[in-house]
Amino acid sequence: MYEPNRLREPILDWYSENARDLPWRRTDATPWGVLVSEIMLQQTPVARVLPIWTMWMVRWPTPADLAAESSGEAVRHWGRLGYPRRALRLHGCAQAIVADHGGEVPSDYTTLRSLPGIGDYTAAAVASFAYGKSHAVLDTNVRRVLARAVSAEEFPPNATTSAERRIAEALIPPVGAARWAVAVMELGALVCTARAPRCADCPIKARCAWHLAGKPAYDGPARKGQTYEGTDRQCRGRLLAVLRQAHGAVPKAALDVVWHDSVQRERALDGLISDGLAEALDGDSYRLPV
């Protein structure tokens, strides 16, 4: 096995010099702020999260503040961040935190993991970043860095493997686990990127197994590419945008005009309703859930 400090020390040093000043990383950020940021950052770039997160923290500074609102308001103020079911789940987190945890974001991994929208990554991230606990924080950035640095692969497997988890756990320092986690993530986000890694700027290029092997091209199974144009997802997005922008009941005719295919439109609308993102009212109109 490799010597963990060969990777840790240069990455931690690099982080000291290159960490972005993100509001949810500041010392005055609350656990709630960290939790909100983590949900918003799922599959979503930092630059798009920043303004929405800031507005949410002003509007709903505590879980109790959000829990007191309707879920529809959470969806409305999600704006165009994407994957709006996350807004519903965050609202569900707030309600569970108030109902079951005295209004305080839990600090325990297992408890966090039981909240809506919080999976393995987010539970580990919140426990680490909000409470300084020691967990393997395996997001797409960390997985890519470790695939390269340790396994000499350009990309990690499609699904997280036990081997990856073993590698990540072996690298956790006995002290400062949370700082280590955010440092590796930051390296993946800023330097060891998916498309065009900036190896020239990398603090571990001399120790990276993939770099040392001559950066061999990825030869594993094809990675899933996503289509969007013409899909139900796009249709749902169009419909929900109308509901978000209108305050109150939206006549069906106002939804009909944003998507031509009526079969697909009906299916998408039914999907939004069954997901809890929309409500049908009497008189053939719709709105965000109250």
Place this chain on the structure above:
DNA sequence: CAGGCGTGGGT
């Protein structure tokens, strides 16, 4: 476990 789930910026 593979597929569904938004959106917009970088290359």
Place this chain on the structure above:
DNA sequence: TACCCAAGCCT
């Protein structure tokens, strides 16, 4: 210009 893909989760 067309992809590629960005701090995943749920079913």
